[in-house]
Amino acid sequence: MLELRPNCECCGRDLPPASVEAMICTFECTFCADCVAGPLGGVRPNCGGEFVRRPVRPAAALARHPASTVRVFNPAGCGQAEAAR
Incomplete structure (x- = not known):
């Protein structure tokens, strides 16, 4: 089951469970759509994988x-995609 992490790992922006701006990679690293399109260039710097929109869990299932309430924040890793180009 997806953790539904609460924030963008790059900029720290809140991404509540119902957010359609949340993007994830195959390891469930979570980023906002702006960081994926901007500094990450659509590619996850650690694994080189793609991003997909994180699904929204229905309210009944969310209850x-x-x-997750665990925040992951690693802004140092956000520029790696552009540096590799």
Whole structure:
């Protein structure tokens, strides 16, 4: 089950469970759409994988299986995609 992490790992922006701006990679690293399109250039710097929009968990399922409250913030890794080009 997806963790539904609460923020963008790059800029720290809040990404609540219902956000359609949340993007994830295959390792569930979570970023906002602006950082994916901007500094990350659409490619996850650690794994080189693609991003997809994080699905929205329905409210009833969210009540039984709440989103994560653990914030991951690593702005130092955000410029790696552009530096590699």
